Amino acid sequence: MQPTKPMKQSLFKSLLATLARPFQRAKPQSVALPNALGLFNETGIETLLLDNASVYNATNLWPGRYLLVQRGAGGYQYGDLAQGTALPLGPSSDSPAAPSDPFNIRRLGARPGLELGIASGAITVDHLVYATTGGKVADLTLAGNGTYWVVGRAAGTVAAGNSTGEIAYVPDVPYQVTVSGGGGTYTFIAGT
Numbered sequence: 001m002q003p004t005k006p007m008k009q010s011l012f013k014s015l016l017a018t019l020a021r022p023f024q025r026a027k028p029q030s031v032a033l034p035n036a037l038g039l040f041n042e043t044g045i046e047t048l049l050l051d052n053a054s055v056y057n058a059t060n061l062w063p064g065r066y067l068l069v070q071r072g073a074g075g076y077q078y079g080d081l082a083q084g085t086a087l088p089l090g091p092s093s094d095s096p097a098a099p100s101d102p103f104n105i106r107r108l109g110a111r112p113g114l115e116l117g118i119a120s121g122a123i124t125v126d127h128l129v130y131a132t133t134g135g136k137v138a139d140l141t142l143a144g145n146g147t148y149w150v151v152g153r154a155a156g157t158v159a160a161g162n163s164t165g166e167i168a169y170v171p172d173v174p175y176q177v178t179v180s181g182g183g184g185t186y187t188f189i190a191g192t
Contacts, residue, residue, distance in 0.1 A: 044110030067135025
């Protein structure tokens with residue numbers, strides 16, 4: 001028996017659908033729990049738990065949103081407010097209220113577009129910004145001698161004494177820079 005035209009068309013459509021399956025994109029999951037994979041979907045958002053050793057709890061609340069987060073002392077699934085010395089992972093739009101509360105971080109360098117941060121002092125547009133204490137960002141050209149984690153480049157200007165202190169910046173994968181010569185010399189640290 002010869003296949004009919006409708007049978008041929010049906011077989012052809014079935015074959016095309018089978019061949020196209022490996023090229024279809026899976027939808028990102030909307031809920032993620034902390035695990036060893038780190039990044040959970042195509043959006044570059046990671047979920048961490050507030051470190052049990054953190055000073056932020058029900059009486060001493062997390063100071064706000066868009067602050068930078070570093071890995072917590074409790075392990076890979078924990079995070080704490082960045083203090084400028086350890087590798088900053090990215091900003092969080094959450095404000096966890098107690099140890100082990102889940103919160104999101106937007107991994108630096110894993111997402112397109114701008115990120116929001118909270119400025120520590122004046123920042124000038126197009127200057128490099130680095131992670132400083134309290135999860136804030138500061139202008140590298142105003143930094144004293146020392147080693148800093150650069151997290152991006154300012155997309156706007158914040159005047160000294162600005163009450164809100166929000167700053168948009170173009171994020172980058174964090175890297176270390178040593179400032180010397182009274183702030184006049186910048187040296188990239190290889191391997192970070």
